[in-house]
Every structure is written in C-alpha cells, then in structure tokens.
Amino acid sequence: MFLYSLIFPIISIMAIVWFAFRYLKGKNSIITTVLWTLFWIVVAIFSLFPNLSNQFAKLVGITRGLDFIIILVFIILFYTVLRLYFIVDKLQNDLNTVVKQVAIQNEITLDDEEE
Template identity: 65%
Template structure:
C-alpha cells in the first residue's frame, strides 16, 4: 500500500472533523459541511481504491480516472473561488453603504468650517 493511501484518509478525517467543529461554532452552514464531507470522502476513496476513480470517469465519459480526479479538483476550486468572489463583492457593497451612511451622518457644511 502506498503512503498516500494511508495519509489521505487521515487528512480527510481531520478535515471533516474541522468542518464539523466550525459548524458547531456557527462558522459554517450545514450544507457547506455536507458538501466538503462528501468531497473528502471521495478523495479518500480515490486514494484507497484508485480503480474507483476509473468507474466514475467512465460514467462521465472520461477515459482515465486520473483525468476525472483532476477535472473534479478544478471544479471544486472554481466553485470555491466563485463563492469567495461573491462573498467579497457582498462585503464591498456593505462597506460602501456603511461609508456613505457615516459620511452623510458626519456631513460638514461650509458654515461649520468657518467657526
């Protein structure tokens, strides 16, 4: 058995426990925990049983299991980047609203400057 077939499941278990801990501390939603747990379970299965990736590859019309794993990783990374983009965009919009409100509440008129 290869070393990665032993290490990857251990890393996967740690990652799943970490996500569950973040959920219990109200830092992640349940859907996030479920999605990442499914992802890490599949990563573990692909590490322990490499032929498992070949079966999934054939289902999706991909010739090799390794190609399927690489495409899967790109999809997960793209999803993560897109989700981060939306979070940052929302934060930027909220920051703009707060700055506008503060600016309007602390408006300085020309009469105030002369005093």
C-alpha cells in the first residue's frame, strides 16, 4: 500500500469535518459544503482505489487514469476561476453603484466653495 493511500483519506476526512464546521457556523453555504464534500470524497476514493481512475478514464475515452484526474482537476479549477471572476465583477459593479450614489449625495457645487 502506498503512502498517499493513507494520507489522502485522512486529509479528506479533516477537510470534510472542517467544511461541516464552517457550514454550522454560517460561513459556508450548503451548496459549497456539499460540493467540497463530494470533491474530498472523490479524492479519498481515488487514493484508496487508484485503478478506479482507469475505469472512469476509459468511460470518457481517455487512455490513462492519471490523465483523467489531471483533466478533472483542470475542469474544477477553470470552473472555480470563472465563478470567482463573476463574483469579483459583480462586486466591482456594486462598488461603482455605491460610489456614484455617495458622490451624488455629497455633491459639492461652486456656491458651496465660496462660503
């Protein structure tokens, strides 16, 4: 048995527990908690049963299991970056709206400066 077959399931359990506590404290949504839990379960399963990745790879037409895992990680990373981009874009638009509203409320005219 390989060392990663012992380490990754332990890390997965710790991560799942950590996300569960964050959900209970209200810091994570249920969707985030479920998605991360599924991710860490898949990590644990692939580390305990490495040949399983070969079977999944053949289902989608990829020759090696490691290639399947790398492609899967790239898809997850791309989704995460895209989601973060949309969040930052929305925050930037919200910030611009707030700044415009504050600027309009605190408008300084030329008459105010002369006094």
